[in-house]
Amino acid sequence: xxxxxxxxGGLVQSGGSLRLSxxxxxxxxxxxxINWVRQAPGKGLEWVSYVASxxxxxxxxxxxxxxxxxxxxxxxxxxxxxxxxRAEDTAVYYCVRDYHYYxxxxxxxxxxxxxx
Amino acid sequence: QTVVTQEPxxxxxxxxTVTLTCGLTSGSVSTTHYPSWYQQTPGQLPRTLIYATNIxxxxxxxxxxxxxxxxxxxLTITGAQADDESxxxxxxxxxxxxxxxxxxxxxxxx
Numbered sequence: 001x002x003x004x005x006x007x008x009g010g011l012v013q014s015g016g017s018l019r020l021s022x023x024x025x026x027x028x029x030x031x032x033x034i035n036w037v038r039q040a041p042g043k044g045l046e047w048v049s050y051v052a053s054x055x056x057x058x059x060x061x062x063x064x065x066x067x068x069x070x071x072x073x074x075x076x077x078x079x080x081x082x083x084x085x086r087a088e089d090t091a092v093y094y095c096v097r098d099y100h101y102y103x104x105x106x107x108x109x110x111x112x113x114x115x116x
Numbered sequence: 117q118t119v120v121t122q123e124p125x126x127x128x129x130x131x132x133t134v135t136l137t138c139g140l141t142s143g144s145v146s147t148t149h150y151p152s153w154y155q156q157t158p159g160q161l162p163r164t165l166i167y168a169t170n171i172x173x174x175x176x177x178x179x180x181x182x183x184x185x186x187x188x189x190x191l192t193i194t195g196a197q198a199d200d201e202s203x204x205x206x207x208x209x210x211x212x213x214x215x216x217x218x219x220x221x222x223x224x225x226x
Contacts, residue, residue, distance in 0.1 A: 035215065045154070045162065045205050047215040058213035061117070094161075101150035101209050102167035109161075 002026035002105060004034075004095045009110030016085050020110060022078040022095030027105075029076040033098040036069060036080050038091035039109075046091070050098070051078065063089075087116045118142045120208055122218035128196045128225055136221050137188040138206030144187035149208040151189035153182060156203045156220075165204075166191060193223075201225045 008020040022034070036048040049069040050058045057069050066084040071077065078095055090113050097105035121139045128134040138151060145151060147169050154162035164173040166182035169189065179194045189208070193200055206218040 033213070037217075044203070044220040045156075045207075045217045047207070047217055050213040050215065052213060056213060060214075100168070102152040102164060103154070103162070103207065104164060104167075104173075106161045 004097065004105060004107035006093060006095050006107045006110040009093065009112045011113045011115060012085055014085060014087060014114055014116045016114075017081070017083045018085060018112060020080040020082065020093055020095075020112070022080075022107060024076045024078070024095075024097075027097075030073045034071065034078045035096045035098055035103065036078075037094045037096050037103070037106075038089075038112075039094070040088075040091040043091075048093070049080065082112070085112075085114045087114050090114045118210075118216070120206065120216045120218040122204075122206060123221045125222040125224065128193070128200075128223065130196060130198060130225055132196050133192065133194045134196060134223065135185070135190050135192045136204055136206075136223070137185065137190050138208065138218050139188040140208070145184065145189045145208060147184065149189070149210070151182065151184075152207045153180075153189075153191045154205045154207065155200075156205065157201075162205065196225050198225050 006022045033052045035050045051069045068081040070079045092109040094109045095107040096103045119141045153166040156162045170182040181192045203220045205220045
């Protein structure tokens with residue numbers, strides 16, 4: 001089955017760190033760019049970060065300098081290291097496949113709650 | 117800082133036609149932004165409706181169509197049905213691996 005599965009969410013205090021993981025299966029992971037997209041409770045979608053099949057990365061201004069995305073092609077996995085967490089980072093974080101300039105496959109998401 | 121704009125909550129009558137738009141606070145939306153549209157109902161994952169401006173995703177009814185109208189991307193629903201009541205988000209590719217979502221439009225069918 002073609003899928004993405006996130007893990008690693010939880011409750012963390014403001015200023016703390018958390019590492020999210022996303023495991024891909026059912027497709028050739030190395031040929032796709034993968035993104036993190038988040039959705040705060042009751043709010044809209046917000047793009048967070050991107051890692052290309054080449055390993056190149058990019059970030060939204062709201063997380064630049066605090067979050068780091070990486071991928072391990074051997075493990076078909078994507079990671080998001082989140083440092084300096086703030087209350088406004090509270091959201092469901094989705095791992096999302098990028099196929100020819102659109103988001104075509106979404107994981108179920110993992111909830112990150114930052115307590116102030 | 118550039119923001120992607122979408123309409124506030126919108127309503128359409130059953131069977132009616134509605135056009136939702138996706139703009140930029142600075143500049144125009146063009147095909148080089150590869151506009152895509154996503155439908156999301158509460159508790160569900162986003163579903164891709166339209167990508168690359170006007171290509172319908174697999175299984176999406178042909179009452180959904182995408183275009184560029186003036187300086188914005190547009191999603192038109194022709195013959196709205198009750199189960200089209202959802203939140204609609206557009207996404208724009210800004211280059212260099214950077215994406216932006218609009219704030220979403222909540223569509224009510226009544």
